[in-house]
Amino acid sequence: MTASGQAPSEAEDLVEKHDEQIKEGIDKLADFLDDKTGHKHADKIDQGAEQAKNLIDKLAGDDKPSKPKPKPTP
Numbered sequence: 855m856t857a858s859g860q861a862p863s864e865a866e867d868l869v870e871k872h873d874e875q876i877k878e879g880i881d882k883l884a885d886f887l888d889d890k891t892g893h894k895h896a897d898k899i900d901q902g903a904e905q906a907k908n909l910i911d912k913l914a915g916d917d918k919p920s921k922p923k924p925k926p927t928p
Contacts, residue, residue, distance in 0.1 A: 866913055873914040877907045 869876065884903035888896050 869910060869913040870915060873910050873916070876910050880906050880910070
């Protein structure tokens with residue numbers, strides 16, 4: 855098998871093994887961006903984070919979407 859043929863399966867294996875850690879990182883990044891933008895774009899940041907986590911679930915083999923993380927009150 856070629857190197858290009860192996861890369862997707864290796865990436866999928868890594869995502870499958872570390873999906874929760876990746877999603878935690880996405881949440882941390884979303885929180886950081888939300889803070890840096892003064893919460894002006896919180897809805898768009900949350901929407902993007904949820905889409906990213908749903909993609910991670912799909913790559914990891916989970917068909918159920920991620921549940922939105924509750925936002926802390928400022």
